[in-house]
Amino acid sequence: LNSREIPAADRHVLFFPLSKYALWDPLPMGDVIGSHIAYYRNPKLSVMEKPLRLAYRHAKQSDRKSFACFFLGTLTVDEDGEGVTLTIDRFDPGREVASGSGKVPTASLPGDFLITCTVNAWGPSSDSIIVHSAEDIGLAFKDLRDSLCRKDTLDLSKLLTVRAHIVFTENLDNLNFSFHWASVTAANVLEYTPVKPVPIIPTALARNLNSPMNIAQVQGTYKCGYLTMDQTRKLLLLLESDPKAYALPLVGVWLSGVTHIYSPQVWACCLRYLFSSSIQERQVTFIYRT
Numbered sequence: 001l002n003s004r005e006i007p008a009a010d011r012h013v014l015f016f017p018l019s020k021y022a023l024w025d026p027l028p029m030g031d032v033i034g035s036h037i038a039y040y041r042n043p044k045l046s047v048m049e050k051p052l053r054l055a056y057r058h059a060k061q062s063d064r065k066s067f068a069c070f071f072l073g074t075l076t077v078d079e080d081g082e083g084v085t086l087t088i089d090r091f092d093p094g095r096e097v098a099s100g101s102g103k104v105p106t107a108s109l110p111g112d113f114l115i116t117c118t119v120n121a122w123g124p125s126s127d128s129i130i131v132h133s134a135e136d137i138g139l140a141f142k143d144l145r146d147s148l149c150r151k152d153t154l155d156l157s158k159l160l161t162v163r164a165h166i167v168f169t170e171n172l173d174n175l176n177f178s179f180h181w182a183s184v185t186a187a188n189v190l191e192y193t194p195v196k197p198v199p200i201i202p203t204a205l206a207r208n209l210n211s212p213m214n215i216a217q218v219q220g221t222y223k224c225g226y227l228t229m230d231q232t233r234k235l236l237l238l239l240e241s242d243p244k245a246y247a248l249p250l251v252g253v254w255l256s257g258v259t260h261i262y263s264p265q266v267w268a269c270c271l272r273y274l275f276s277s278s279i280q281e282r283q284v285t286f287i288y289r290t
Contacts, residue, residue, distance in 0.1 A: 015231045016249045023233060023251060023283060030194040035267040037160060037185055040082035045181065047071075051091035052177060056168050058093050059121035069093050070105045071115040071164065075157040081260030086113060086162065113157045117164040131165050131182035140184040148186070148275040153224070153240060156268045160185045190270055192261060199234045206237050209256045216257025224269040226279075227252045249281040 017023060037043065051071055059067035073088035094103035108114055132140070140161045147158035160183060167178040200206050205225075208214050216223045226238045226245040237254050238245040253273045258265055273282065 016229060017231055017233055020249070020283065023229060024198045025196045027195065028193050029196055033192045033194075033262050034189060035192065035262045035264070035270075036189045037084060037156075037264045037267060039189065039262065039267075042083070043075075043160065043183065044078075044083060044085040046085060046087045048087075048089045051088060052166075054091040054093075055117070055119050055166065056121055056175065058091075059119040059168070062121075065120065065122065067119045067121065068103050069117050069119060070103075070108075071117055072105070072108060072112045073115070074111070075113045075160065077156070077264055081258075081263040084156070084160070084264055086160075088115065111155075111157075113162075115162045115164055117166060119166050119168070121168045129165050129167075129180050131163050131180050132184070136163060137184060144184070144186055145275075148272050149277040151240075151246070151276070151278045154268050154272040156265055159268055159271070186271060188271060188274075190267055192266075199232075201230065201234045201236045203237060205239065209237070209254070214256055222255060222257035222265055224253060224255050226250050226273070227254055246278050246280065249283070250279055251283040 055067075055069055055071075058069060070092040071088045072090040072092055073086055075084055075086050077084055090107075092105045092107050095106050096102075097104055105114060143161060144159060147154060162181060162183045164182075165180040167180075169176045169178070209216075209223075214223075225240050225242075227250060228236050228238060228244070228248045229251050230236060235251070238248075250273070253269050255266055255269055260266075273279070
């Protein structure tokens, strides 16, 4: 890049250290911490009764042995940061698409966690139940890859797909549920090693993130962005929407509003940094603040 084409206030960020080795002191300052969406425990499921009753009613009214539908809910990180909980609170019967290739949801909203489900309201039809077909698994892998490669802010729920098969059986006045769940997620386990603090260039973004009323606090959610470095080996914080984030060499990610370093949200942001097809050049490190 020609420095004459860049505003004077921003020119220093273009001069990355000539050596891309030993950009910071690698001496460990603590124990290695592992991270994965299921590193400490498997995702938890919480299913409300109402969507189950609706699924049973629609399946009974259907003339098909296996009724296809959807459950909707939300995926949240547990308070201790060691896992996630999927809360299912809505039912969607879906609608047939013109091509005859199955059903699509009728009432999903941005932020909804969508679960494709098949329901049998007439008792078990087979001893072997396949929740994920080979085609389902292939599509799940494709969705995971696409979520990690794109520029958009990564939603943790995009890194977990869940499918379900439910069998209802009636015994006098009792209605019994038999659940079969299957999920697909990225297998990558990340390990974080704490090192000595690296100086940060005091830009407006850095000052905001260091204040009690930072953007994560104001918006009530965590925030994530990228890190580059200048010739003095100081870190420059960049927003995800900053075009420079996809033109300069990057050395990691920053996070704000995350309480625990091993939170699945940190894992998701680091995975996107590692696999994003939009990043031209990258090293590996990150910083975060609660």
